[in-house]
Amino acid sequence: MKLMEGSEAIADAAIAAGCKFFAGYPMTPFTELLEHFARRLPDSGGVCVNAESELEAVGMAWGALAVGERAATGSTGQGLSLMQESFSEITLAELPLVIFNMARGQQDYFQSTRGGGHGDYRHIVLAPMDIGEAVAHTQLAFHLADKWRTPVLVYGDYLLAHVQEAVDVTPLEFEPLPAKDWAVDGTLSGTGDSRIVSPLGFDKAGRPSEGIEHHLRAIVEKQDRIAAEEVRVESGFLDDAETVIVAFGPPGKFVRYVVNALRAEGEKIGYVRPITLWPFPYAAVAAASEGAERVGVFELCAGQMIDDVRLGVLGRAPVTFIGGISTDGSGFGVGPLLDVELIRERILALHHDEPMPPLPHNERQF
Amino acid sequence: MKLMEGSEAIADAAIAAGCKFFAGYPMTPFTELLEHFARRLPDSGGVCVNAESELEAVGMAWGALAVGERAATGSTGQGLSLMQESFSEITLAELPLVIFNMARGQQDYFQSTRGGGHGDYRHIVLAPMDIGEAVAHTQLAFHLADKWRTPVLVYGDYLLAHVQEAVDVTPLEFEPLPAKDWAVDGTLSGTGDSRIVSPLGFDKAGRPSEGIEHHLRAIVEKQDRIAAEEVRVESGFLDDAETVIVAFGPPGKFVRYVVNALRAEGEKIGYVRPITLWPFPYAAVAAASEGAERVGVFELCAGQMIDDVRLGVLGRAPVTFIGGISTDGSGFGVGPLLDVELIRERILALHHDEPMPPLPHNERQF
Amino acid sequence: MTNVEMRQVGKKLPELLLTQEHHMCPGCGEPLALRGYLEAITELGMASRAIGVAGIGCYTSFSMTMDVDLVQALHGRAPSVATGVKRMRPDSIVFTVQGDGDMVNEGLQEVLHTAARGENVTCILLNNGVFGETGGHMTATSVIGQRTKNSLEGRDAQYHGYPILIGDLISRLEGAAYVARGSVHNAGAVARTKRMFKRAFQAQERKEGFTFVEVLTMCPTGWFIPTLEGPDYMNDTLGEVHIMGELKVDGVVRTTEELHEENVRKAVEMEQALARGGIEDHHE
Amino acid sequence: MTNVEMRQVGKKLPELLLTQEHHMCPGCGEPLALRGYLEAITELGMASRAIGVAGIGCYTSFSMTMDVDLVQALHGRAPSVATGVKRMRPDSIVFTVQGDGDMVNEGLQEVLHTAARGENVTCILLNNGVFGETGGHMTATSVIGQRTKNSLEGRDAQYHGYPILIGDLISRLEGAAYVARGSVHNAGAVARTKRMFKRAFQAQERKEGFTFVEVLTMCPTGWFIPTLEGPDYMNDTLGEVHIMGELKVDGVVRTTEELHEENVRKAVEMEQALARGGIEDHHE
């Protein structure tokens, strides 16, 4: 056991999963993840480039992936906004990019799950609730990315990045994967069998390739298969729950903690914690809402996942938003709403059909 | 009446609306819009900069807006992906940017309506179905942007950009707008009352300003008001409709044309054509689905607006996707699915609960 | 104590400041550059036409404290924003305030394209060779051997590559009319840098094209050294590579040799001036 | 008709081509550059280690026709992609193929940062001074007076600003080991440019740092002139500003004067060679 902040644990987990390349550009609260990769990768035979910008970082990772290595990049949602063109197109290029969003809250849900970029692409989104899960999800991310040849985003936040815990990182086992017979490394140049890794949907001249329309459809069909196979979700106390609370990530851990306590006090409340944000656990949410009288959604933003919750519930029960925007004075950190007592109040208010208490204000600091 | 391609008509409409600045970077099928602005703006006392990249284009527009002028930028969805950081932050800076997406299809619906960037922001999205409407929407876009101090995106496509029609551009009248008492022009420097235009939520030192958290909440509250006031939608033949088809933009015009014809043949089919994609006409869709037996969604993509349609219908009737990905060989242009006969077949198949005919394939061209 | 017979020398605070307070670290060089361009604007009588465009870095807090109409840009984007401002308000004096991370990393092509286009704006670079704001990491201007958070033993060319001498690059662009590199590591340099700001703003006024003033600033926090060592450390590391002086005047590029000579001369003059007891012209 | 006693001179097609067909316009200069670097790779025996990274422009169609392992990058991003490739496969020969719009507009900072970092990759620029693919608009390299879609009367400095001489800028970066600017406006230039490709690849092989070969190419379509006028038009416009020659060899920057002299000498040699009836070394 070693005292590590989440950023360090995640970097170690990535390296344990065989990540050989990382590139990123500093931005709070992502900076420390970059620092840990920079410190650790060289020792494990990898390379970390302190890229001059986010756009260059994702480009470098693109290159490392194209030759068949495991590679990742990341930033906060703001920096990832700059990478949206690349995320959309790299999905079409079918490269297994792993992306870390050390977000400044939960307001990047749409960006992550709807594809902030152009086009029909979606990529897998894993949302760990604490450092332990982050260590597992990071390794899973690299596996799923290779399994499906699609980007996988790990949605972290200020807490995951900065909380320190005594942990140790143990490598996980996954089902075997096929060889990367699509990767380029130069050895096929001049043989007539040279390869191309491209988002454009064209193969080398003379090889059967049905063009961009067919390629776009094939990607979407793959995404449908992922949606069917890769849903992950945790839930608790649903059987006789009158009230169901849906929350993800670290706030999901707070909610789970509160629901546990309320159950101990006999309140008929359950929870659903989506672990994959895409594919979203629509079925689980639908099932949870079956018998329930009300569904509450707790997000640290204006309410984005609530769309997916509604799409799962589809009118079976009223869906109420009980979260809200909450940040510290800098806008990067943890706001006052992320508080066990306040979350408890809000869940009980919903449960007893009482008016929602007003959101707390953080004390101005500038 | 003058024969103009859509791009030319839109540029003329923007100038008629008082647009004084445009910056963009070429990309099919947006290129011609940029060309027309470059040709026309100087004569009307404006400036068009052929920016060196999309990121620089949106930055230039940001500056022009900050001093209080009407300004716009645009690209295709791919280029707009690069502007996502700016779109998100300029919404927080409350600058009235008008954005033209001369899209390569309808697959940028999520990017436009969910906010491809980070954070909770949304901006208004207008989706004209033809050149005549595009001329009106372009002028409306500048008005709404100023009215709400928020970006407005006009969603066009290859057809709107390139179809030529004999049209004339007549300036429209709108309700009066307040003076831009927030803009900066240098005259207040050194007076103690200097201003700052910023996305960060801080005012000049010594002035009351409640910080970023408060600012983010205020923006979201404004967005809620917009959502309540600015919904625009067209529908037809809904009264006794057994089948309701939802479609937007030029494909919406095709659908309307087909539904008209089918009605003439006595088929109980109606349509809803969202004109604002955000705010989405949930109420209209809900009402339309009330008596209906089925709702069909026709989009030229893998299906994105269908999420919003489902959120409107909320289980009242089954919602089926009858559109699909369809492009020409280059991926920029018009695919084979955009065809009156094929759309008619698909609507009828849905209407008679028959299996959907397979999607047409475009003939490979490379 | 003030002294009746004595006249005041200089001003305690630049007039264009709304508050004296700032949250910069002890020994930070950025407020010194701030003093320089604010006083330059005031003394040139351009205050009521000045529009600033700020990048994102520690200096961003100046956006709130300067009494100047200001547009806050995103990280790296200030030059394009300034372009839009100037194109719409050609008679205003438009300047950006950016750091090396903002300008030479994230937004390198913004400033180069703006310079090549010959936009009539003045870009100001506060170059401390680190991302101060995010904790002192190396930037594209960090010099070989410089201490930064990810090069505590000094930047290594093999591993991290070489610094970009942005002023030198810009001076080679035809659209650039005036390019200078100042510093704030001693009183003389501060005074000299202020004159560079004035020349740049005057050239902008005359619509000569793009103008650029780079200022080497101390960042003891990002360099992980005591505040007191800042000035010398800066002069010996950054100062040795990013040579100070006017790199391009009236469109003519000057050689590194010319700059070196000049620097020696100026240094001597300054010593004498201070010994004589006064830098007459820093508040000319 | 083939002739038994005669020996074949050069090759009709570069070996590293999967098909002769390409969809470039008549008189386009890009396929000539393509021939140059493909033959250079073959003749240096580097074929089985070559990895190309392509930008987005007309030349993108070469991605499909070259018999070279290739990574298709997005517009402007090729240098960073090449960096990732090279860092993971240090023994391969990595090169980008980009246009002026791709490299000097959209991705200017990518190539500059890559060069400053001294990445061991070769960036190839096909510079025709226009966005050929999208219809012939002006780029950041279009020279004053050049015809483009948005400057049919010639580029105007006041309105559009000045061209960026990218090769010259890159040669000033310490991380750049070899920088050359060739052209394809006549047979001699084509042969000479091929030698530049070879020197660049050899320097990369020796891990000397960043290498760069710019090639001025004809774009009659984007220039709105008859194909036949392409070569002379190019030589008289682009060629007068983007001076051809080896701008930096073994890390040493050469002056414009040196380049001029050399160009005159080479031109004469070439005349003589052709008159003598043969460019011996173009297939050395």
Next chain:
Amino acid sequence: MSDTPTETECLLTGIGGQGVQLCAQVLARGAVIEGKHVMLFGVYAGAMRGMNTDATLAIGDGPLLSPPLLSHTGSAIAMHDKFWRPIASKLRDGALILVNDGTFETPLDSDRYRVVRVPATDRATDLGHAMGGSMVMAGAYAAIAGVVSLDALIAGMRESIPSYRTQHIDANVVTLTDWFTWGSEQLEPIGAGS
């Protein structure tokens, strides 16, 4: 509705560079000059050079009701048959088809269609004189389909020529006139699209 007799639709097809778009422009602008309602849509295969280039032209006396893409048409102009297939499937029985005699080899059922072979091989297919081809076809079609008068056609041509090509205007006037006349001599104007 796109079938109302007051609307004439024409599909044009050929290989990039043959001036298909210019031909359509000349016809469209000519029609506008005559006060007609016009909708024109050109499709080039984006980045791919030397590929197909098509155009859809609708001319009507009143506002046009149909969307910009036609699924049925009463006439067509074919500069080349390389990309003819998709067009063929959209032709109504009795449709008027002008083909370029030299390069159009696909056999056409002349019982089903009214086929006019324009003997303008070199002119019409020589990419060096793309304009020539356009003018030949525009002139002939205008006359045969009877949608635009020669004067309007010439005026439309003047509007359609880019500033840097004005030196060709006089030659074009001649070509238009020649082939308009040639067209009139073929079969007396029977119109198209009905």
Next chain:
Amino acid sequence: MSDTPTETECLLTGIGGQGVQLCAQVLARGAVIEGKHVMLFGVYAGAMRGMNTDATLAIGDGPLLSPPLLSHTGSAIAMHDKFWRPIASKLRDGALILVNDGTFETPLDSDRYRVVRVPATDRATDLGHAMGGSMVMAGAYAAIAGVVSLDALIAGMRESIPSYRTQHIDANVVTLTDWFTWGSEQLEPIGAGS
């Protein structure tokens, strides 16, 4: 659950630069060395310098159940009272509070809390010696709250010092020892958080 006696929680607060985070580090690493489960979370006000810096520390014998932010706590360390308010509201009755005698002026209800004023004014508040302050408080708290032994504390300190600051290690050992002893002399270890 966060109230189980086996978990000791401590909230630390002060002004940026005072070494609050270092103090928390030393205590946390010390505890890990003693085989305890530890969760530590530091909050600095992002970009804003000279602003508040807080830390949340939880030490337990078994796995920690609570989320990383505490709403109730049994002990606190206050280097400065500028940002004390939010902390105060989270203190349980009987909570142990170590405050910096020199800079902490806010009156504290000593019937409700067990307040220990650490007379380390200059040392603890002089930003020139941020480390000094951290060590003083860490030593005193470790002893008074009885969560970490002096040896573990010193080992924790060694782990916590960044490579470029190692020259201060010996001085820190002395300070920790002095103040651990000082702490032990105050009131016999009563523990905290219960």
Next chain:
Amino acid sequence: MSAKGSVTIDVEVCKGCELCIDACPPRVLTMSTPVNHLGYHYPELSDGCTGCAACQLICPDFVFEVFRAPRGAGA
């Protein structure tokens, strides 16, 4: 006189740009009157080719194969 050099011309892939015409030092290439299947005129060789390969070097469509007589051979 026996030729110093010669070329083969793959006329069907020629795009008629005429770059080879000016590039040929002895100017033994001239454009055809007929056009190829793409509709382009193409170069035709008359006597006097030196086998210098300039045409091959300048042709964007890789139309030429060049042959040269061994030194001394020919006239």
Next chain:
Amino acid sequence: MSAKGSVTIDVEVCKGCELCIDACPPRVLTMSTPVNHLGYHYPELSDGCTGCAACQLICPDFVFEVFRAPRGAGA
């Protein structure tokens, strides 16, 4: 001797960086033993100030006001 120059020192805004100490040519500034409300030491002026303003120019926190005796005045 009457002073050639003098300065006022706004000690409460000083952040103790000590840049002024080295900047002062006659070295008449020394750091205080006590600290200000922020906890920083600050400079104190001893005799011999020339009013050269170097301290003002180098101080990042704008602590100094500088005064100078008219030429000829003083000793």
